[in-house]
Amino acid sequence: xxxxxxxxxxxxxxxxxxxxxxxxxxxxxxxxxxxxxxxxxxxxxxxxxxxxxxxxxxxxxxxxxxxxxxxxxxxxxxxxxxxxxxxxxxxxxxxxxxxxxxxxxxxxxxxxxxxxxxxxxxxxxxxxxxxxxxxxxxxxxxxxxxxxxxxxxxxxxxxxxxxxxxxxxxxxxx
Amino acid sequence: xxxxxxxxxxxxxxxxxxxxxxxxxxxxxxxxxxxxxxxxxxxxxxxxxxxxxxxxxxxxxxxxxxxxxxxxxxxxxxxxxxxxxxxxxxxxxxxxxxxxxxxxxxxxxxx
Numbered sequence: 001x002x003x004x005x006x007x008x009x010x011x012x013x014x015x016x017x018x019x020x021x022x023x024x025x026x027x028x029x030x031x032x033x034x035x036x037x038x039x040x041x042x043x044x045x046x047x048x049x050x051x052x053x054x055x056x057x058x059x060x061x062x063x064x065x066x067x068x069x070x071x072x073x074x075x076x077x078x079x080x081x082x083x084x085x086x087x088x089x090x091x092x093x094x095x096x097x098x099x100x101x102x103x104x105x106x107x108x109x110x111x112x113x114x115x116x117x118x119x120x121x122x123x124x125x126x127x128x129x130x131x132x133x134x135x136x137x138x139x140x141x142x143x144x145x146x147x148x149x150x151x152x153x154x155x156x157x158x159x160x161x162x163x164x165x166x167x168x169x170x171x172x173x174x
Numbered sequence: 175x176x177x178x179x180x181x182x183x184x185x186x187x188x189x190x191x192x193x194x195x196x197x198x199x200x201x202x203x204x205x206x207x208x209x210x211x212x213x214x215x216x217x218x219x220x221x222x223x224x225x226x227x228x229x230x231x232x233x234x235x236x237x238x239x240x241x242x243x244x245x246x247x248x249x250x251x252x253x254x255x256x257x258x259x260x261x262x263x264x265x266x267x268x269x270x271x272x273x274x275x276x277x278x279x280x281x282x283x284x285x
Contacts, residue, residue, distance in 0.1 A: 005184055005185070008190065012194045015194065015198065016197050016198065019197075019202075019221055020201060022201075023201050023202075023205045023208075023218075028213060028214060031214060031217060035217050035221070038221070038224075042198075042224050042228060045191065045194070049232055050235055051231045051234070051244050051247070053244070053248075054231060054248060057251055058227075058251065061252075061254075061255050062220070062251070062254075065255060065258075066254065066255060066258040069258050069259065069262050070216065070217060070258070072262070073216075073262045073265055076266060077212075077213070077275050088210040089209060090208060090278075091207060091208055095204055096204065098203070098207065099200040099201070099204040102199070102200050103197055103200035106200070107193050107196050107197075110189055110196060116237060116238070117187070117188055118237055120240075126241065126244060129241050130244060133242075141249060145249060145252045145253070148252070148253070148256055149252065149256055152255075152257075155260055156262075156263040159260075159263040159264065159266070159267055160263055160266065
């Protein structure tokens with residue numbers, strides 16, 4: 001048994017186990033931390049797939065950015081002290097039947113399909129080629145993604161500041 | 175038969191990564207369908223985006239797709255970041271207006 005195989009099974013079991021803890025945990029803060037371990041496991045799977053730059057980006061953007069945003073969302077939307085970070089679970093039986101069905105269907109399709117696998121040489125690093133592609137073939141999607149991020153930032157700031165000015169106005173009226 | 179199964183398990187290829195991503199997808203679907211907290215639903219969406227990304231990068235490693243697959247994965251990560259920022263701003267607005275983030279209580283558009 002090779003080291004790559006052992007690492008693949010270790011990281012995939014860690015990813016799936018953390019995701020299962022995230023879904024079935026009652027405490028939303030526990031869910032957020034389980035999501036962190038799941039995202040780190042996905043980043044290690046990217047490393048096993050020779051995608052070093054994507055793995056670093058995954059760690060920076062997901063673990064460093066989105067997860068912190070989610071934790072801030074949890075903290076800002078808890079209702080007083082009586083609300084002890086619980087989540088309500090409904091429709092447990094239909095949801096599990098549907099997701100098990102989807103998982104079985106997807107796995108069946110993935111196993112049965114005859115993929116055209118070709119042997120790709122192991123690259124030393126992908127960041128040079130990715131940079132050349134970004135400034136070459138993908139320059140238009142790159143610029144559009146930049147504009148999209150700018151619009152998202154402006155929209156998020158607009159919504160958040162309107163929220164605070166509204167509450168100030170309400171306090172003045174009262 | 176049994177020997178070939180063990181051999182198949184011992185050499186992780188494209189199908190193994192695709193199966194991992196299928197299980198992650200179904201867990202994310204489970205979170206979206208069964209949770210009534212908006213933030214839990216957002217976490218389920220993040221899980222589904224990650225499973226799609228694993229597919230893209232596995233195809234770029236094992237088929238002729240090459241680096242284009244990694245490129246698509248990069249853009250998926252960018253769009254996920256924008257989506258999370260805007261979605262959490264909307265969630266804060268909803269909480270400010272309804273004093274609740276339970277999806278069943280936010281039914282003003284229901285008519």
